[in-house]
Amino acid sequence: MRALLQRVTQARVEVDGETVGACGPGLLILVCAMEGDTAKQPARLAAKIAKLRIFTDDAGKMNRSLRDIGGSALVVSQFTLAADTRSGNRPGFSQAAAPAHGKALYEAFAEALSGEGIPVQTGIFGANMQVHLVNDGPVTIWLDDQIR
Structure with missing residues (x-):
């Protein structure tokens, strides 16, 4: 993933002009399930993100996790x-998981993060x-869980 x-x-995140999900302060997490991803990845990725120390402490250092700050998350599927x-010049997307598998892993990830x-x-998968x-910092971090 x-x-x-x-x-x-x-x-x-809005669909047809209606807000379907929101958060703040915390993380906007864009998620993509990849071909070959297994049921192990959502929980592993969620645990990593919940503990990732990317929020500032009182000294201004990135030393606090999403859990530490009591933050929330908006999880959006993005193949x-x-x-x-x-x-x-045209991107290919053949490495993305098939839609049904991708949706299952996306939902499992959101559930696992909630479990943390x-x-x-x-958001709404496929919409x-x-x-x-409003990006804070800005801080943007890429994670790629390669376990298969």
């Missing part, structure tokens, strides 16, 4: 994180979504 984390003061741009004690809201955020 791949995830792009953006530390935010606030974020929301385009699987983009292969090595040849040509993080308040979680989500055309508009994501609004």
Whole structure:
């Protein structure tokens, strides 16, 4: 699985002009299940993200986790994180998991993150979504869980 984390003061996702999920302060997490991903990845990735020390402490150092700050998360599916741009000018997405498998892993990830004690809201898998955020820092971190 791949995830792009953006530390935010606030974020929301809309579908057809309606807000379907929101968070803040905390993380906007864009998630992509990759071909070959297993049921092990969502929980492993969620545990890593819940403990990742990317929020500032009183000394201004990145030393606190999402859990430490009592933050929340907005989890949005984004198959385009699987983009292969090595040849040509049009990205290929064949490395993304098939939709049914991708949806199952996306939902398992959101559930696992919630199980880590993080308040979680989500977008709608496969929908055309508009994501609004205020990136804090900015801090943006790429995670790629390679276990197979």
